[in-house]
Each structure stands twice: as structure tokens, then as C-alpha cells.
Amino acid sequence: MNDDTVDTAILSLVEARGVGKSICPTEAARILDPENWRSRLNAVKQGAMRLAHAGKVDILRKGKPVDPANFKGVYRIAMKA
Numbered sequence: 001m002n003d004d005t006v007d008t009a010i011l012s013l014v015e016a017r018g019v020g021k022s023i024c025p026t027e028a029a030r031i032l033d034p035e036n037w038r039s040r041l042n043a044v045k046q047g048a049m050r051l052a053h054a055g056k057v058d059i060l061r062k063g064k065p066v067d068p069a070n071f072k073g074v075y076r077i078a079m080k081a
Helices: 003-017 025-032 037-053
Strands: 057-061 076-079
Touching (some): 003 025, 003 057, 003 076, 025 037, 025 076
Antiparallel strands (some): 057 076
């Protein structure tokens, strides 16, 4: 699975959800591999970090944007406002 595939899955979901709404990383992972989605979670996290650094999405913790280079735990992905 290449980076473009992961990034496209994330972007399609956040764009469909719209500004002000976020997605769970598991949603993107399930699109990439419905049966073994857990194995795709790291790829989704890396994709979210790439897209956040490019200014396309925000990574949220407790509803607030976080530094894409330095976050841990549960997060969500949203369109850049």
C-alpha cells in the first residue's frame, strides 16, 4: 500500500464530512483494508501526519489541533479550517 492511497482515503473521508467535523482513523483504515483494518492504523497515522504537515488536515486531540510531529493517544482527523 503506497502513501498516495492512504492520503487519498483520508482526504476523501474528511472532505465528505466537511469543515467542523472529524473522522476517526479507524474509518480510513477500514476503507484501506476492511478485514485487517487494524494493521493499517499506523499507515493512517503516518498519512495524517503527512497531510497535517502539508496544511491539508488538522490532527485533533480532545477537539483541539495538536502538533502533528508530537502527539500520542486517541486522535481524530479534520479538514483544515
